Amino acid sequence: MPTPTRSGAGSSGPTRGRRRARPSAGAARCPARGRGSTVPEADFVSEAVLEQTRCVDVSLSWACNARCRFCSQDPARRPHPGLAERDAARHIWAAWRDGYRRLGFSGGEPTVDPGLERLVALGRRAGFRSIRLQSNGLKLADADYAGLLVDRGLTTVRLSVHGAPSDHDALVGVLGAAALQRRAARVLRSLGCRLGVNMVLTRPALAGLEAGVAEWLREGGVTSFTLIYPRFEGAMAAEAAALAPSFSELAGPLERVMRLLEAEGLEPPLLLHFTPCLLPGYESRMLGWHRFDARVVEPDGRVSDLDESVAASKEFPERCAACAYRARCPGVDRAYLARFGAGEFAPRAARAPSRVRGPSVDPGRRLLTENELCVLRLLSGGALGTEAFLRRAERTPLCQDCRGGQSVTDAAERLVRMGRVRRTFRKGRYEWSAVPD
Numbered sequence: 167m168p169t170p171t172r173s174g175a176g177s178s179g180p181t182r183g184r185r186r187a188r189p190s191a192g193a194a195r196c197p198a199r200g201r202g203s204t205v206p207e208a209d210f211v212s213e214a215v216l217e218q219t220r221c222v223d224v225s226l227s228w229a230c231n232a233r234c235r236f237c238s239q240d241p242a243r244r245p246h247p248g249l250a251e252r253d254a255a256r257h258i259w260a261a262w263r264d265g266y267r268r269l270g271f272s273g274g275e276p277t278v279d280p281g282l283e284r285l286v287a288l289g290r291r292a293g294f295r296s297i298r299l300q301s302n303g304l305k306l307a308d309a310d311y312a313g314l315l316v317d318r319g320l321t322t323v324r325l326s327v328h329g330a331p332s333d334h335d336a337l338v339g340v341l342g343a344a345a346l347q348r349r350a351a352r353v354l355r356s357l358g359c360r361l362g363v364n365m366v367l368t369r370p371a372l373a374g375l376e377a378g379v380a381e382w383l384r385e386g387g388v389t390s391f392t393l394i395y396p397r398f399e400g401a402m403a404a405e406a407a408a409l410a411p412s413f414s415e416l417a418g419p420l421e422r423v424m425r426l427l428e429a430e431g432l433e434p435p436l437l438l439h440f441t442p443c444l445l446p447g448y449e450s451r452m453l454g455w456h457r458f459d460a461r462v463v464e465p466d467g468r469v470s471d472l473d474e475s476v477a478a479s480k481e482f483p484e485r486c487a488a489c490a491y492r493a494r495c496p497g498v499d500r501a502y503l504a505r506f507g508a509g510e511f512a513p514r515a516a517r518a519p520s521r522v523r524g525p526s527v528d529p530g531r532r533l534l535t536e537n538e539l540c541v542l543r544l545l546s547g548g549a550l551g552t553e554a555f556l557r558r559a560e561r562t563p564l565c566q567d568c569r570g571g572q573s574v575t576d577a578a579e580r581l582v583r584m585g586r587v588r589r590t591f592r593k594g595r596y597e598w599s600a601v602p603d
Contacts, residue, residue: 221268221460222261223472224254226282228465230275232302233339236328236368236409237401239274248274248465251281255288257463262292266461269294274465277305283318290319296566298322300364304343306350313357321563322360324392325351329371330378337368351386358543358564360536362390367416368409376422383430389535391427391435392453393420397479398501412506413444420445424521430533431526441498442491443514447521454496483508490514527583537577540565541587542600549599 227248228239249257258269269289276282276299289297299315303325306312328337331344354361363382365375382388395416398406424434434451442449449455460472480497489495491514498511525535534542544550544558544565552575559565559574578598581587588599 220266221270221458222257222266222463223270223272223460224249224257224285224463225272225465226254226274226276226279226285228274229278230273230302231278231304231340232275232343234302234326234328235337235339235401235405236366236396238397239400241401243465244274246465248279249463249467251285253467254281254285254463257469258285258289258294259292261461262294264461267294268296268298270298270300272300275302275304277301277311283314286315286320287318294319295560296321298324300324300326302326302338302343303347303350304340306354307346309353309356312350312353312359316354316357316359316563320359321566322362323350323354324362324364327363327365327378327382328368329365330374330381333371333374333378337370348385351382351388355387358562360540360564360566361386361388362392362536363388364392364394366394366396367411367419368396369411369415370409372411372415372419375419376426379423379426379435383426383533387533389430389432389533391423393423393435393437395439395502397439397499398505406505410505413440413510417444424448428523431528431531432533432535433525434522439499441495441511443486443489443495443511446514446518449491449494449517450520450522452496455494483511485513486511488513490516525580527580529584529586531584535577536564537573538581538586540574541578541581541598545587545598545600549597551595551597553595555598 228243228246229248230237230239230244233241261269271282271285273279279285286297297319299320299322301323303323306315306323325347327344327347328334334344334347335341351361363386365371365378367375371378379391382391395413396402396406396410398410402409427434434448436451436453437445437448438453440452442452442455445452454476458472458476462470462472462475464470476496479499479501481500481503482492482495482497483503485508486492486495498508525531525538540559540562544555544562550558555578556574565574578587578589582589586601588601590597590599
């Protein structure tokens with residue numbers, strides 16, 4: 167799960183591993199987000215997946231080597247010393263003990279922290295197989311530094327990218343930042359790291375949004391995107407008038423990105439801080455549609471539950487009461503309503519049919535997903551039985567998907583249908599092998 171931007175992350179106090187009720191395995195219907203309504207159980211992620219995806223996000227400091235105009239962090243906090251390495255280590259061990267199985271590092275910019283590589287190594291020793299970094303990528307262009315992090319246990323990097331290259335440099339306040347990111351992407355690919363892109367949707371970046379996504383598809387081979395509506399906090403609070411688009415302004419650019427990815431045979435991007443009435447049919451791609459189930463550790467040591475923190479910043483306009491999505495909708499940010507009003511949020515009489523398609527199995531599809539790349543890497547050394555295949559996937563950074571081993575075997579099945587992988591049954595077991603080019 168890519169790291170969401172946070173609002174009031176310390177407002178709900180420490181959770182100490184608190185867990186909310188989950189749907190029972192046999193129930194036909196179950197509570198919806200604690201609001202007393204019911205929705206079909208099929209809309210919820212499975213119990214097994216929830217166990218695999220519980221994430222702790224450790225924000226090491228508010229320090230950063232960029233000056234993003236839209237940052238949700240307060241620039242006045244940057245001189246704060248941040249989380250002491252010993253305290254960060256304590257939180258990592260506590261999270262593993264409390265059942266969290268995915269570890270993320272964020273900030274600020276986590277790569278400016280001198281203890282990052284030791285904390286990544288600690289996370290690996292604690293037992294975390296999935297260790298993610300949310301980064302602007304400036305330091306990751308250094309192959310030696312990036313290699314050190316991967317050697318210590320880093321599996322996934324989400325690069326913060328903001329529109330086309332010229333827009334990106336201006337928005338982050340660093341000349342040449344986009345070129346450094348592209349170099350970082352090549353380095354991370356060569357190291358076998360899982361790679362994705364997060365884009366904050368500001369008004370200056372909208373014109374180049376489709377071109378920016380297309381460039382990362384073409385040059386970076388990136389197929390995993392998260393599009394984020396900004397929060398009106400920190401630096402963004404002062405810049406909102408110039409930078410914040412309304413959701414209505416986003417509709418056209420978002421539709422073009424959806425069509426671009428669909429034309430490539432890929433899934434739509436994930437969406438953060440959106441509501442289903444604005445993009446009906448894409449709700450399964452909206453972060454917050456399913457709960458985050460994440461613990462957040464702030465640089466000053468505060469600990470919070472991300473679902474509770476996000477819910478505390480949202481509300482529902484009166485007109486939402488009759489909406490078919492009301493039981494599951496995460497709500498609208500209060501700061502957004504204060505700026506733009508509620509006129510865009512029209513209640514839906516019924517749920518829209520899903521517009522989300524899985525990756526295509528067309529043999530001509532030119533871009534592969536992260537899990538498909540994982541499968542080909544696993545099979546590059548020769549044929550494997552299913553058990554050996556899954557064991558190796560557990561040890562391979564590129565294969566550390568939030569949905570666990572099933573998603574890797576699903577990717578292998580797609581590659582079989584695409585003619586890129588061969589599956590044969592011999593001596594009582596299935597064997598997988600790559601089809602030579």
